Amino acid sequence: MSGLRARQKADRHRRIIEAAAALFRDAGYEGAKIETIAAQAEVSVGTIYNYYQNKGDILGAIVSMEVNEVLIAGQDVVANPPANVGDALDTLLGIYIEHSLHYLSKEMWRQAMAISTQLPDSPFGQAYTALDRALTEQIRALIARLQALGLVRCDIDWQALGELVFNNMNMMFIEFVKRDEARIAELRAAIRRQNRILVAAIAV
Amino acid sequence: MSGLRARQKADRHRRIIEAAAALFRDAGYEGAKIETIAAQAEVSVGTIYNYYQNKGDILGAIVSMEVNEVLIAGQDVVANPPANVGDALDTLLGIYIEHSLHYLSKEMWRQAMAISTQLPDSPFGQAYTALDRALTEQIRALIARLQALGLVRCDIDWQALGELVFNNMNMMFIEFVKRDEARIAELRAAIRRQNRILVAAIAV
DNA sequence: GGAAAAAATTGAACCAATTCTAAAATTGAG
DNA sequence: CTCAATTTTAGAATTGGTTCAATTTTTTCC
Numbered sequence: 001m002s003g004l005r006a007r008q009k010a011d012r013h014r015r016i017i018e019a020a021a022a023l024f025r026d027a028g029y030e031g032a033k034i035e036t037i038a039a040q041a042e043v044s045v046g047t048i049y050n051y052y053q054n055k056g057d058i059l060g061a062i063v064s065m066e067v068n069e070v071l072i073a074g075q076d077v078v079a080n081p082p083a084n085v086g087d088a089l090d091t092l093l094g095i096y097i098e099h100s101l102h103y104l105s106k107e108m109w110r111q112a113m114a115i116s117t118q119l120p121d122s123p124f125g126q127a128y129t130a131l132d133r134a135l136t137e138q139i140r141a142l143i144a145r146l147q148a149l150g151l152v153r154c155d156i157d158w159q160a161l162g163e164l165v166f167n168n169m170n171m172m173f174i175e176f177v178k179r180d181e182a183r184i185a186e187l188r189a190a191i192r193r194q195n196r197i198l199v200a201a202i203a204v
Numbered sequence: 205m206s207g208l209r210a211r212q213k214a215d216r217h218r219r220i221i222e223a224a225a226a227l228f229r230d231a232g233y234e235g236a237k238i239e240t241i242a243a244q245a246e247v248s249v250g251t252i253y254n255y256y257q258n259k260g261d262i263l264g265a266i267v268s269m270e271v272n273e274v275l276i277a278g279q280d281v282v283a284n285p286p287a288n289v290g291d292a293l294d295t296l297l298g299i300y301i302e303h304s305l306h307y308l309s310k311e312m313w314r315q316a317m318a319i320s321t322q323l324p325d326s327p328f329g330q331a332y333t334a335l336d337r338a339l340t341e342q343i344r345a346l347i348a349r350l351q352a353l354g355l356v357r358c359d360i361d362w363q364a365l366g367e368l369v370f371n372n373m374n375m376m377f378i379e380f381v382k383r384d385e386a387r388i389a390e391l392r393a394a395i396r397r398q399n400r401i402l403v404a405a406i407a408v
Numbered sequence: 409g410g411a412a413a414a415a416a417t418t419g420a421a422c423c424a425a426t427t428c429t430a431a432a433a434t435t436g437a438g
Numbered sequence: 439c440t441c442a443a444t445t446t447t448a449g450a451a452t453t454g455g456t457t458c459a460a461t462t463t464t465t466t467c468c
Contacts, residue, residue: 046416049455114319117317118314157397157401160394164372171375172371178329194367250427250449
């Protein structure tokens with residue numbers, strides 16, 4: 001069952017993703033023709049559609065890798081948060097934001113976000129929603145941790161608060177990728193300013 | 205200059221929008237072929253492209269009408285807000301949300317949102333961003349009004365707070381339109397729960 | 409080792425948005 | 439009323455994502 005066929009399959013997956021990632025970066029998502037990706041990956045167009053339901057799912061696979069890395073990096077912050085609520089939030093969200101343009105260009109993010117709202121039931125659409133939820137859960141976990149450490153009032157609704165913080169950051173990030181000239185430093189500063197209101201309300 | 209030609213132009217605009225709106229609702233955005241819209245509106249395909257840059261811009265025109273109506277309705281709340289911070293926010297956001305599915309189906313919203321992130325520099329992309337900003341400004345105005353009425357602490361950063369409230373609502377709304385089975389009542393309840401944290405922090 | 413079954417690959421065909429072109433219609437100015 | 443400018447029109451051409459029937463490769467089983 002897991003012989004030559006499985007190895008070839010994994011290899012083709014890899015080749016397709018690598019070819020697509022290079023072309024998306026190089027020519028942009030729209031500019032990257034399936035035909036070109038196929039040629040670069042040394043498979044046929046039909047094979048690509050055998051591996052991914054549509055063009056968006058190829059991008060989706062790349063985005064998922066990126067976000068999963070970020071989730072791993074975030075675990076450290078949750079485990080050992082700075083001893084100050086504002087800094088703790090800033091550190092975690094900072095990791096998300098600073099990582100974000102590592103593998104993905106703003107244009108790729110725009111496309112990924114667009115596809116995830118356009119086709120919420122496609123494989124990628126569902127995966128993207130799951131990733132958002134995972135990020136929300138991590139922020140919630142951080143807040144719960146800060147509560148356990150006695151840094152956040154324990155009567156605070158950490159679930160609602162986690163959502164609030166994530167939703168705000170995510171929306172700010174969407175606006176950030178929509179403007180090519182927007183800078184990461186300004187994005188972080190704006191989010192810090194918004195979170196300051198919350199921090200004042202929830203810190204012990 | 206503004207004789208018959210201008211009237212016919214306005215009339216064609218109207219016919220195209222009406223035909224498109226009906227078809228988008230009926231067959232969905234993807235299902236509505238430009239050819240069919242053209243036939244329904246009694247113009248040619250070329251004429252549609254003379255009036256709108258692309259299919260998305262047609263949807264954009266419909267979305268803009270919807271949001272502009274909502275902005276008008278919101279003015280009343282800002283002028284005469286309920287004498288309670290939580291209720292005031294709930295009333296304003298409630299208007300936005302309750303109106304939202306009046307002319308537009310969830311699928312139309314999904315497409316509109318997708319296009320606005322996918323093509324932020326297209327006519328519709330820019331218009332959509334402007335509408336978001338207008339909604340944010342209205343929320344900010346409400347908060348400033350509540351401050352003036354002595355219901356909100358005056359040391360609160362109303363600009364950052366307005367953004368925070370809008371961003372959270374908008375993100376919740378995006379998730380709402382992504383799930384066909386999601387209900388308006390639940391959406392409002394979730395947003396109320398999140399805003400409760402803020403209200404506790406800012407109310408006098 | 410070889411035949412039959414199962415799975416995967418291929419590239420040509422299909423579809424809908426968009427663009428383009430040449431002809432026809434409409435308008436406003438003089 | 440006539441003419442030049444602008445707009446509309448029909449439809450053909452283009453483009454790129456997606457599908458599909460035929461073929462090839464891999465596996466399974468004897």
